[in-house]
Amino acid sequence: MIIVIGSKEDFHSQYVFNKLTTQNIKVKYLDSRKFPIINWSPEGEQDYIILDEEKIYIKDITGIYWRWYYGVTFGTSDIVYREKTSALESFLCSVEPISWNSLQAVELHRKKGLQSKIMQDNGIRIPKTIVTNDANALEKFYIENNKNIIYKPVRGGAYTQKLKDEDLLRKESLINCPCQLQECIDGIDIRVYAFETGEIYAGEILAQSLDFRADENAKINKHNLPKKIQKDCLKIMKLLGLKYSGIDIRLSNSGEYVFIEANPAPMFVHFENMTGYPITDTLIKNLI
Ligand SMILES: Nc1ncnc2c1ncn2[C@@H]1O[C@H](COP(=O)(O)OP(=O)(O)OP(=O)(O)O)[C@@H](O)[C@H]1O
Ligand SMILES: [Mg+2]
Structure with a gap:
């Protein structure tokens, strides 16, 4: 059953x-x-x-x-x-x-700041990140990162966007609701489906928008993930108590793999249809 x-x-x-x-x-x-x-x-x-x-x-x-x-x-x-x-x-x-995955793993994903800290503390490359509702901290972070930063929700549920100069004009609104700010990793998205049983399926998503989900016509091709990054995926899963995960990575224009997040209950059917990877079969094998 x-x-x-x-x-x-x-x-x-x-x-x-x-x-x-x-x-x-x-x-x-x-x-x-x-x-x-x-x-x-x-x-x-x-x-x-x-x-x-x-x-x-x-x-x-x-x-x-x-x-x-x-x-x-x-x-x-x-x-x-x-x-x-x-x-x-x-x-x-x-x-x-x-x-x-488990309730515990799902709950950890709702606290993205903590997920980032666990990765950072264990030597995983993530973007420079702050979670804040202090407008002065936002401005400082913006300048320090050459005005190339993104903002996105702390828990999830809205698209990632580039911060622009004019956003600083409405920074008072930040007091009401904290957000997550990160250095922008210019490059492409890599989505990895990894299972604790060892299967790793990676694809590169070629989108016209910063957040790939905003581009309905984004193409997905299979991607050859370096061994070191495969190991990092399995390490992240162990750290976060995940048996399988849809892991988001940015591959920067200079060739660096930067980890964004590890999802405990990812969607996968569209990705499977585009790449031919047997994700459903692997999941079902493990459930049985
Ligand atoms: N630091 C960053 N630099 C460049 N692009 C980013 C960065 N962070 C996020 N993105 C883009 O935005 C997308 C969504 O961001 P992220 O995965 O962090 O949150 P999310 O998917 O919205 O969260 P949830 O699935 O919980 O709603 C990423 O897949 C990537 O395309
Ligand atoms: Mg994501």
């Missing part, structure tokens, strides 16, 4: 669900908005979860594909909401060994 954390409203959840079903592998969605019946204990032997009226013993689950966690729906009161969240998330954390 495999569990997909998500729902059929999410393309990748449905894609993996359908692939498993066509291979006659039993699979269920865990859509956390419909709070399941769970019976969980620290010993674990008789733990179960009831999904679509089917009782599933946790010991019969071989893999959990984490794609889209909706959290717990706010119900009648704060206390009920907190209790449900704590019960469900204790369960989700306890199944970390079979989770691709």
Whole structure:
């Protein structure tokens, strides 16, 4: 039995669900908005979860594909909401060994500043970075980096943009909401899908925009990743508790690989279609 954390409203959840079903592998969605019946204990032997009226013993689950966690729906009161969240998330954390990926890894990715620090502390080349809501610090960083910096969210959810002189005029707005600033790595994007089982699939994304997702016609070609960078990918995954990841790298115009982030629940179907890499098969093999 495999569990997909998500729902059929999410393309990748449905894609993996359908692939498993066509291979006659039993699979269920865990859509956390419909709070399941769970019976969980620290010993674990008789733990179960009831999904679509089917009782599933946790010991019969071989893999959990984490794609889209909706959290717990706010119900009648704060206390009920907190209790449900704590019960469900204790369960989700306890199944970390079979989770691709775990709640803990997903939570770390929501704190991108911390993810960057862990990489930096362990000798991984990342862009010079600050997270700030101090306008003076922003201006100083801009000048120090020859006015070649980008800004993007600390947690995610908006495109990366180049900072321009005129942005300094509205720097007061920064006080209300911190952001992440980085030296701009001029070059191209490399996306790597790496698995702890050793498979590494790398592609270069040739986009017309700074953030490749803003260019619908971006081309993706296979990329030969140097051995040292492959090793760095696996090292980052270990550091961040990831069993697999969609890792973003910038390859600078001078040939340097600079790590941007490691995603715990990446989209991959478009990339797979463009490159022919067997990403779905590798994921499913590991879930089984
Ligand atoms: N320092 C940088 N220099 C140049 N380009 C960058 C830099 N940081 C980000 N980018 C571009 O913006 C893209 C998105 O940035 P990043 O991966 O950090 O966040 P994100 O994908 O928006 O995060 P999430 O997926 O959580 O929403 C990168 O893939 C890259 O194309
Ligand atoms: Mg990214």
